[in-house]
Structures are given as C-alpha cells and as structure tokens.
Amino acid sequence: MISKRAQSIKPSPTLAIDTKAKTLKQKGVDIINFGIGEPDFDTPKNIKDAAISAINNGFTKYCPVPGTLEIKNAIINKLQRDNNTTYLPEEIIVSSGAKHSLYNIFQAIIDPKDEVIIPAPYWVSYIDMVILAEGKPIVINTTDKNNFKITSELIKRAITSKTKAIIINSPSNPTGVTYCQNELKEIAQICLENKILIISDEIYEKLVYDNFKFTSIVQACPQAKDTTILINGVSKAYAMTGWRIGYAAGNKEIISSMTKLQSQSTSNASSISIKAAVEALNGTQEYVETMRKEFEKRRNYIVERLNSIEGINCIKPEGAFYVFPNISSILGKSFNGKVINSDIEFADYLLDQVKIAVVPGAAFGAKGYIRISYATSIENVQKGIDRLENALESKI
Numbered sequence: 001m002i003s004k005r006a007q008s009i010k011p012s013p014t015l016a017i018d019t020k021a022k023t024l025k026q027k028g029v030d031i032i033n034f035g036i037g038e039p040d041f042d043t044p045k046n047i048k049d050a051a052i053s054a055i056n057n058g059f060t061k062y063c064p065v066p067g068t069l070e071i072k073n074a075i076i077n078k079l080q081r082d083n084n085t086t087y088l089p090e091e092i093i094v095s096s097g098a099k100h101s102l103y104n105i106f107q108a109i110i111d112p113k114d115e116v117i118i119p120a121p122y123w124v125s126y127i128d129m130v131i132l133a134e135g136k137p138i139v140i141n142t143t144d145k146n147n148f149k150i151t152s153e154l155i156k157r158a159i160t161s162k163t164k165a166i167i168i169n170s171p172s173n174p175t176g177v178t179y180c181q182n183e184l185k186e187i188a189q190i191c192l193e194n195k196i197l198i199i200s201d202e203i204y205e206k207l208v209y210d211n212f213k214f215t216s217i218v219q220a221c222p223q224a225k226d227t228t229i230l231i232n233g234v235s236k237a238y239a240m241t242g243w244r245i246g247y248a249a250g251n252k253e254i255i256s257s258m259t260k261l262q263s264q265s266t267s268n269a270s271s272i273s274i275k276a277a278v279e280a281l282n283g284t285q286e287y288v289e290t291m292r293k294e295f296e297k298r299r300n301y302i303v304e305r306l307n308s309i310e311g312i313n314c315i316k317p318e319g320a321f322y323v324f325p326n327i328s329s330i331l332g333k334s335f336n337g338k339v340i341n342s343d344i345e346f347a348d349y350l351l352d353q354v355k356i357a358v359v360p361g362a363a364f365g366a367k368g369y370i371r372i373s374y375a376t377s378i379e380n381v382q383k384g385i386d387r388l389e390n391a392l393e394s395k396i
C-alpha cells in the first residue's frame with residue numbers, strides 16, 4: 001500500500017529523539033533534554049495579544065495563499081531593515097513554517113536526478129526533502145578542523161552539469177557555525193558563475209554572539225539576489241515554533257511556482273498566526289535581545305565545560321543554540337562495561353545511563369560528533385553537563 005516515495009525517506013531523527021525524551025519526562029523520568037530544536041522561552045505577550053485580537057476580530061478565514069499584503073509588507077520591511085535588500089510583494093511567500101517553505105522550493109525547482117549540493121553536517125530535513133522531489137543530494141563533508149565550513153574550492157569540485165542548487169545554512173543547525181561576509185561573497189560568486197540557485201536558510205539569523213555581525217548572502221553579493229531564495233521565519237527568533245510561520249523571498253517566478261504548489265496543498269498559513277507574525281516583525285524587538293543574551297551566556301558556559309572533559313573537543317560557534325562536540329576519541333572505549341563504538345551508541349548510552357538526550361552526529365551526516373542544544377535553562381545545562389561528565393568518569 002505504501003508508495004516508493006514515502007518509503008524512500010526516514011522520519012526526522014531530531015523530532016524522534018525529542019519525542020522520546022518528552023515521553024520519558026511525562027512518565028516521571030528526570031530527563032535533561034539536549035535534543036530540543038526550539039527556544040525554551042515563552043512567545044512574547046505582545047505577539048500572543050495580536051493573535052487573540054485576530055480571533056476576537058474575526059480574522060479567522062482563508063486569506064491569500066502566499067500571505068496577506070500586511071505580512072508581506074512586514075517581511076519586506078524586515079528584509080530592508082536587517083538585510084539591506086529590497087523585495088516586492090510578488091517576491092515573497094508565507095508558508096506554514098520555514099520547513100514548509102523549503103519543501104515548496106524543492107518541489108518547485110527539482111526535476112528527477114537534478115543535484116542539490118548540501119554541506120554536512122546538515123539540518124536533517126534537507127536530504128529527505130530533496131529525495132522527495134526526486135532530486136539527488138550531493139553532500140560536501142566538512143569537519144571541526146576547518147570549522148565545518150565549505151569553501152569555493154569544495155563547491156567547484158562538487159559541481160556537475162546536473163547541479164541545480166546549493167543550500168547554505170548560516171548560522172547552522174547543527175554546528176552553530178556562521179559564515180562571514182567575505183566567505184558568503186566567495187560562495188555566491190561561484191554559484192553565479194555556474195548558474196546555481198542558492199537556497200539560503202537564515203532562520204537562526206537573530207541568534208549570533210560575540211558581537212558577530214550577521215550578513216545575509218544577498219547582502220554579501222547583491223548580484224546574486226535574483227538567483228537566491230532566502231528562507232527565514234519567526235520560529236527561532238521570537239520563540240514561535242508552534243505557530244508555524246516561515247517565508248521565502250526571491251525570484252518571482254520561483255515564488256509564483258511555490259505559491260501554485262501551496263495552493264494545491266495547504267493554502268494559506270494560519271490567519272491567526274499571520275497576525276501574530278506581523279506583530280513579531282513590526283513590534284518591539286527587545287525580547288529578541290533578551291533571549292539572545294541568555295543563549296550567549298549558556299553557550300559560553302557549555303563550551304567551556306565540554307572542553308574541560310577529557311575526550312571531548314568542542315569549537316565555539318558564533319550562532320544558533322547548538323554545539324557540536326567531537327567525541328571521536330571516546331569511541332572504542334569501555335564505559336560501565338559497555339564498549340561505545342559510535343556516536344549513536346554514545347547517545348543511547350547517555351540516555352540510558354545518565355538520562356540526558358542528545359542527537360548523534362550521524363543524523364546530520366557527521367559521525368563522531370553529538371549535537372547538544374542549549375535551548376534549556378542554565379540550571380538544566382549545568383545539571384546535564386555534570387551528568388555527562390559523570391558518565392565518562394565511569395570509564396572502566
């Protein structure tokens with residue numbers, strides 16, 4: 001009964017780990033969940049109030065498939081204000097989360113066997129979305145030795161006559177690593193020369209640290225604006241993961257095809273969430289800074305603690321709310337009588353023995369690492385790292 005298409009992909013491993021951790025917690029197990037991909041803060045009150053007003057004012061009906069002019073204008077103003085780039089309403093589509101925007105893009109641009117270059121470690125969904133569109137993911141591997149960054153040389157080697165697009169995700173999930181303006185410019189120029197569409201996932205834009213100045217790839221290389229689709233949303237910056245609002249900005253023919261696809265699948269994103277997102281983008285930005293500062297404190301703490309543990313090596317990333325420590329020197333060793341042979345076994349061991357949930361690097365195409373999300377209170381971070389330390393001290 002099940003199609004080859006559905007069989008060709010796997011469920012999101014990060015969501016699976018998060019669900020497992022939440023289920024154990026509900027059963028009363030004292031779990032520290034480092035598997036989370038969402039801010040632990042509440043959605044700010046002004047945003048909730050905007051949604052309540054939308055409901056009370058009857059803004060509860062269908063609206064235009066790519067979003068109302070009001071939300072498009074809020075996005076256009078944001079892109080001008082933060083990214084110094086001018087867009088028109090027909091160059092914007094609002095979807096049910098950035099994930100949905102990404103799904104629409106691949107459906108809109110990929111023909112069978114078209115290749116999409118994906119730097120690893122990658123966000124788990126890119127690969128499966130490309131496969132669902134019958135495309136071929138071409139993975140470029142990177143390691144912590146080069147700060148998990150691809151270079152124009154590596155891109156050149158991956159390009160073939162079938163290359164259609166490349167995904168750039170900065171700040172990155174899972175590594176937190178963020179590209180600077182010059183690096184982005186170099187990448188964009190290679191893509192321009194080779195007529196490759198850039199899909200730039202900038203969902204963690206607002207979460208950058210150490211006074212790092214985030215640059216969008218279209219700012220770094222304005223000539224690439226028409227061959228770049230920007231992806232962004234309100235989930236991570238405004239603690240709005242459950243509201244499901246994301247958007248894409250770029251070439252109007254691609255946006256129009258994405259709109260056509262969306263019109264035959266989900267139609268408009270929730271009208272109530274759209275009103276909330278307008279407030280998020282147009283209203284006060286003070287909460288964003290409060291959350292950013294708190295994340296920065298946690299990142300500083302967690303990186304320092306991890307690097308003080310024997311066998312763990314962690315680069316200090318500039319963005320997002322993840323760290324991606326290298327645990328390869330632990331592999332092959334025995335803990336509590338059990339030999340740990342892979343990052344997957346290590347993640348299982350941590351969950352079973354000390355009740356902390358982390359995501360194995362293999363889920364992101366990078367064996368020998370684990371992803372730790374610090375989107376949880378500093379007390380939990382402290383407790384979780386203490387447990388991790390204890391788990392490794394029980395080495396036999």
Ligand SMILES: Cc1ncc(COP(=O)(O)O)c(C=O)c1O
Binds near residue numbers: 099123203232246
């Ligand atoms: C890199 C990246 N892109 C896109 C998304 C999707 O975000 P949403 O669909 O909540 O807008 C996520 C969520 O985890 C992500 O980590």
